[in-house]
Amino acid sequence: MPQSMRALVAGKVGEPTDVLRLESRPVPTPGAGQALIRVKATPIHASDLHVLRGRYGFSPEFPAVGGHMECVGRIEALSPDTEGLKVGERVVVAAVPAVPGHHVVGTWQEYLVADTRRILPVPDHLSDSSACQLAVNPLTALLLVTRELDVQPGEWLLQTAAGSTVGRLVIQLARHLGMRTINVVRRRGAVEEIKAFGGDEVICTEDEDLLQRVAEIAGPAGVRKAIDCVAGLVGAQVSQALAPGGEVVVYGALSTHRQTDPAALTIPLQARSVIYETKVVRGFWLNRWFGTASPEDALHALSQVRSLVVDEVLSIPQGQPFPLERFTEAIALAETPARDAKPLFVFEDGRDNDDR
Numbered sequence: 001m002p003q004s005m006r007a008l009v010a011g012k013v014g015e016p017t018d019v020l021r022l023e024s025r026p027v028p029t030p031g032a033g034q035a036l037i038r039v040k041a042t043p044i045h046a047s048d049l050h051v052l053r054g055r056y057g058f059s060p061e062f063p064a065v066g067g068h069m070e071c072v073g074r075i076e077a078l079s080p081d082t083e084g085l086k087v088g089e090r091v092v093v094a095a096v097p098a099v100p101g102h103h104v105v106g107t108w109q110e111y112l113v114a115d116t117r118r119i120l121p122v123p124d125h126l127s128d129s130s131a132c133q134l135a136v137n138p139l140t141a142l143l144l145v146t147r148e149l150d151v152q153p154g155e156w157l158l159q160t161a162a163g164s165t166v167g168r169l170v171i172q173l174a175r176h177l178g179m180r181t182i183n184v185v186r187r188r189g190a191v192e193e194i195k196a197f198g199g200d201e202v203i204c205t206e207d208e209d210l211l212q213r214v215a216e217i218a219g220p221a222g223v224r225k226a227i228d229c230v231a232g233l234v235g236a237q238v239s240q241a242l243a244p245g246g247e248v249v250v251y252g253a254l255s256t257h258r259q260t261d262p263a264a265l266t267i268p269l270q271a272r273s274v275i276y277e278t279k280v281v282r283g284f285w286l287n288r289w290f291g292t293a294s295p296e297d298a299l300h301a302l303s304q305v306r307s308l309v310v311d312e313v314l315s316i317p318q319g320q321p322f323p324l325e326r327f328t329e330a331i332a333l334a335e336t337p338a339r340d341a342k343p344l345f346v347f348e349d350g351r352d353n354d355d356r
Contacts, residue, residue, distance in 0.1 A: 001076060003027060007109035008324050011063045013054040016274035017328050020052070020066060030113045035078050035085060035095055037114055041132040042071035042107040043319060044334040044343045057285060058104075062338040065106020067345070069096055072128055075119075082116050083199060086100030094118045094135035094302060098291035110347050117295035120302045121323070123310065129319040130309055132344060133165075138305045138314050140251065140286055141169035142233050145179070146314065148249050148284055149225045156224035158241065160184040161193050162236055163204070163256055169197050169314055170227070176313045182217055184210060186233070187338075205234065214241040222246065230254045235267040244277040278324065319344035 005027050010019045030036045043185040048067050060068070075089045085091070093114045095105040105112055122131045144166075151157045157174060161167050162183030174181045175198045183199040185191060191202045203213045214223055222243025228235045232255030239248050252264055273279055290298055308314040320341040322330035330343040 001027065005013075005110035006324055007106065008054050008066045008327055009063050009106075010066055013059070013062065015053065016049050016052045016066070016331050020327055021333075022327070023304045023348075024325055025065075025109065028113045030079050031078055032079050032081060033116055034113045035070070035082065035116050035119060037073040037091065037092075037112050037119075037167050038076045038105065039071050039073040039110055039205045039347055041128040041319075041321070041344050041346045042067055043069070043133050043136075044330055044345065045069050045136060046334065049331065049334065057287060060104040060106075064104060065109050065112075067107035067109075068104050069107065070094055070132060071107040071112070072122065072131035072134075073336075076111065078116070084120070085116060085119060088143075089121055090124055090131075092122050092131055092134050092302070092306075094120070094139075094290070094298070096135065096287055098287065108327075108345055117214045117240075117299065120299060120306060122306060126306045126310060127318075128346070129321075129344060130316045133319065133342070134305055134309060135302060136286065137165045138169055138299060138309060138316065140284075141166050141173055141314075142194060142301065142305055142308070143289060144227050144249060144251065144284060145170060145173050145177070145287075149227070149247065151177075151179045151225050154180065154226065155181055156180050156223045158182045158184070158214060158223045158237060158238060158248075159228070161229040161252070162199060163187075163190050163253075163338070164229060165317065167199060168317075170316050176308075181222065182214060184230075184238075210234070210237045211241050218243075227251060231265065231267050233268065236269055239267070239279055239281050240273055241268055242279050245279070245284070246277075246279040249282060249284045251286075306356065317341060321346040323347075 004024045007023050007025045008020055009023045053182040071093050075087050095107050097104050145151050155293050157179050162185050180200045182201045183194050184203045186205050188206050191204050194202045201217045224243050224246040226238050228238045228248055228250045229252035231253035321344050333343045
């Protein structure tokens with residue numbers, strides 16, 4: 001095993017392409033309850049870039065290795081007290097920082113140490129692209145639909161950003177569980193695409209009134225459950241479209257994607273609607289969920305996601321691989337609206353010379 005490794009490091013808060021540098025760092029040593037992972041692939045999430053810009057829910061100590069969510073790799077070394085895992089095993093690492101604590105494990109590096117309670121073995125036939133994206137978007141979709149809102153078969157679920165990765169996973173999960181989805185998109189060109197993907201109803205905010213269309217689709221009973229990834233005015237309209245006593249869970253703020261002023265991250269709610277119709281608007285943050293769930297519960301949920309992906313109930317879009325040296329291109333793709341593939345940083349590994 002080499003003594004040094006490549007890592008993509010941010011020296012300070014700022015625009016990712018300005019503050020990131022490719023550096024050589026010592027290979028870390030696992031401590032008690034930890035494993036050393038040789039990383040094979042790791043995605044670039046929007047939240048990774050938000051962290052570097054200083055607009056996420058936590059800030060690491062700089063300089064910091066980029067990436068803080070998930071990766072796939074193989075176990076290179078284990079602490080002596082470890083049971084249930086073995087050297088050479090292919091695993092997914094849920095590197096999501098558990099808030100509070102803000103301990104950040106940067107995934108944009110060739111080797112990292114991870115808590116063994118955050119490691120899940122994955123079968124070799126599952127592609128690196130799918131495996132390295134197991135722990136964030138599919139888990140978010142599963143938790144939102146089942147645990148956060150407990151949507152029942154036959155119930156309507158209203159969701160914004162239906163064309164996003166989480167949005168598409170929600171559609172797949174809803175069809176599997178017998179739920180009905182009302183999917184909000186902002187481009188007319190996305191409507192037929194979402195219907196073909198399995199969305200029951202699609203509303204285009206480019207030329208349709210969201211409130212009117214929800215009322216037409218759901219009828220007098222209305223929609224009691226919704227998830228929102230847009231916030232801003234669209235998030236406010238979702239809350240207005242709810243039936244009395246309804247609930248919306250907000251898990252993102254795409255309408256303010258590049259905004260760094262916290263005062264601008266708003267959802268202008270109607271007080272009368274919240275008070276007299278007792279509607280509930282609350283947030284969901286995967287980091288905080290990892291901070292409150294027991295390690296056993298977290299691994300159980302990840303195991304559920306693994307089964308859904310392995311059984312092809314959930315399909316994770318194929319990512320586009322980039323070496324660390326091409327990080328400016330990879331970040332540019334991550335920032336491209338309606339891109340075809342999520343960029344992934346990939347690392348060569350002599351034991352895994354396949355095309356997965």
